[in-house]
Amino acid sequence: MRLSDAALQYGGVRLFDGLALTLPAGRTTALLGPSGVGKSTLLRLIAGLEAGDHARATVTCDDGRPLTGRVAYLAQRDSLLPWAGALDNVALGARLRGEPMGPARARAAALLAEVGLGDRLTARPGTLSGGMRQRVALARALMEDRPVILMDEPFSALDFLTRLRLQDLTARLLAGRTVLLVTHDPLEALRLGDAVHVLHGRPATLDAPLTPPGAPPREAVDPAVLALQAEVLRRLTGEDHAGGGGAP
Numbered sequence: 001m002r003l004s005d006a007a008l009q010y011g012g013v014r015l016f017d018g019l020a021l022t023l024p025a026g027r028t029t030a031l032l033g034p035s036g037v038g039k040s041t042l043l044r045l046i047a048g049l050e051a052g053d054h055a056r057a058t059v060t061c062d063d064g065r066p067l068t069g070r071v072a073y074l075a076q077r078d079s080l081l082p083w084a085g086a087l088d089n090v091a092l093g094a095r096l097r098g099e100p101m102g103p104a105r106a107r108a109a110a111l112l113a114e115v116g117l118g119d120r121l122t123a124r125p126g127t128l129s130g131g132m133r134q135r136v137a138l139a140r141a142l143m144e145d146r147p148v149i150l151m152d153e154p155f156s157a158l159d160f161l162t163r164l165r166l167q168d169l170t171a172r173l174l175a176g177r178t179v180l181l182v183t184h185d186p187l188e189a190l191r192l193g194d195a196v197h198v199l200h201g202r203p204a205t206l207d208a209p210l211t212p213p214g215a216p217p218r219e220a221v222d223p224a225v226l227a228l229q230a231e232v233l234r235r236l237t238g239e240d241h242a243g244g245g246g247a248p
């Protein structure tokens with residue numbers, strides 16, 4: 001999938017102007033960048049949620065079909081319905097679309113079992129830990145069975161070890177999908193990303209991606225991951241930007 005000629009401004013401030021980004025099919029692309037550079041806005045632009053005169057973008061899918069209706073979204077806040085149990089939250093989309101609820105509930109239960117919550121089907125979000133809630137949200141995103149998944153800092157509110165476990169689970173369950181992962185965490189980007197981009201500047205530009213070797217999830221202590229972390233930090237802190245970064 002390719003985003004090209006992306007331009008967006010808020011109140012005269014140009015966040016993007018001619019930005020391009022390729023998301024290789026079946027791979028995870030990680031996107032890092034300083035706070036406020038426009039990472040979440042870029043996700044919304046790709047998802048078609050920034051309609052209006054202030055924004056434009058061309059999204060081209062590899063199969064030539066439009067992206068509309070083929071994207072799932074996983075946000076930092078799980079946005080689960082507080083009054084509904086885990087299974088009902090996962091099956092919500094099917095209910096809203098009027099699908100037969102028998103098969104939908106069976107599939108939701110199977111997905112919750114896959115994320116390790118098979119014994120918490122009726123638990124309401126308020127009774128679950130932050131990591132468990134994000135696992136419910138992950139199951140809900142998988143329930144939609146969309147080929148493209150946009151993830152906006154999905155694990156940032158979690159403690160380090162819970163985050164590592166959810167990264168492992170995500171890598172396993174999202175293998176083969178086209179994923180764009182926005183994160184603040186260089187280690188997360190390098191564990192999960194097949195390509196790791198840093199977005200910087202205004203209007204924002206992208207560096208040529210880093211491509212960590214091996215398949216996700218990479219070990220946190222993998223020497224290649226550790227070495228690339230230093231490079232990511234250099235890019236994030238702007239040490240590499242003296243000449244300005246261009247679109248890849």
Ligand SMILES: Nc1ncnc2c1ncn2[C@@H]1O[C@H](COP(=O)(O)OP(=O)(O)OP(=O)(O)O)[C@@H](O)[C@H]1O
Nearest residue numbers: 010011015033034035036037038039040041042184
């Ligand atoms: N609806 C909006 N109206 C006006 N300005 C907005 C709107 N949404 C975002 N912005 C501004 O656009 C800029 C980019 O915001 P965005 O949330 O995309 O950044 P980000 O890189 O995701 O930041 P963070 O890492 O802190 O989440 C910010 O300056 C923000 O204030």
